Amino acid sequence: MKPVIDSLLHLSSFRVFRVFRRPPFQQGLVPCLTLLGLLFTMAGSAEEKAMPVVSRATWDPDGGESDVAKMKKHGKPIFSIVLHHTQTPNEPAAMERARLRGIRRFHREDKGWGEIAYHYFVGAEGTLYAGRDPGHAGDSGTRYDLEGRLLVCVLGDFMERLPSETTRAVLVDFVVERLREHGLKPDAVTTHQMVAATDCPGTALQEWFKSEGKAAIERAYAE
Ligand SMILES: [Zn+2]
Numbered sequence: 736m737k738p739v740i741d742s743l744l745h746l747s748s749f750r751v752f753r754v755f756r757r758p759p760f761q762q763g764l765v766p767c768l769t770l771l772g773l774l775f776t777m778a779g780s781a782e783e784k785a786m787p788v789v790s791r792a793t794w795d796p797d798g799g800e801s802d803v804a805k806m807k808k809h810g811k812p813i814f815s816i817v818l819h820h821t822q823t824p825n826e827p828a829a830m831e832r833a834r835l836r837g838i839r840r841f842h843r844e845d846k847g848w849g850e851i852a853y854h855y856f857v858g859a860e861g862t863l864y865a866g867r868d869p870g871h872a873g874d875s876g877t878r879y880d881l882e883g884r885l886l887v888c889v890l891g892d893f894m895e896r897l898p899s900e901t902t903r904a905v906l907v908d909f910v911v912e913r914l915r916e917h918g919l920k921p922d923a924v925t926t927h928q929m930v931a932a933t934d935c936p937g938t939a940l941q942e943w944f945k946s947e948g949k950a951a952i953e954r955a956y957a958e
Pocket of ligand 1: 818819820927933935936
């Protein structure tokens with residue numbers, strides 16, 4: 736049996752060798768690769784592309800790693816998404832990376848947390864930023880159980896005004912993407928003041944969530 740296998744192996748390697756020695760246009764390689772490329776392109780466009788998120792290392796390249804010892808892994812699967820605002824001045828998108836670095840420094844150095852408290856941020860022009868690794872529970876100055884909760888925070892102060900239309904649209908789409916990622920339904924989305932004693936995410940944003948945001952999330956989820 737072995738000599739047969741050996742001769743087959745020789746034969747096949749010889750064939751491979753012969754095939755690759757010949758110019759590609761003679762072997763139909765070019766049309767084959769073109770067709771493969773086309774199929775991959777079609778498969779790619781048929782799939783939903785994940786929304787782009789600016790990594791923490793990009794907005795804070797000198798900030799170092801999270802202090803894992805100071806954080807807790809979720810003790811249960813993600814069951815809820817909680818919306819917040821940073822309640823910092825409403826400022827142009829160009830200032831957001833510096834603002835995030837400031838918040839991160841405050842959370843780590845002043846609060847003594849292992850990482851910036853929130854898992855994701857949405858900026859004034861709808862830019863998405865990664866915060867704490869979603870595998871770790873967030874932190875809060877208020878009292879509520881953070882395990883199994885994904886914290887999504889809008890940059891700015893929304894006590895009296897709303898985030899831009901773009902920011903709200905991105906927030907809705909991003910929340911729906913996270914719901915799907917974790918196998919959740921739209922009723923899993925809540926706001927900070929619905930689970931703890933606080934006025935976060937601001938009166939205006941809270942009102943929007945109740946009147947329009949929830950419905951927009953349900954519509955986008957159903958699409
Ligand atoms: Zn909050």
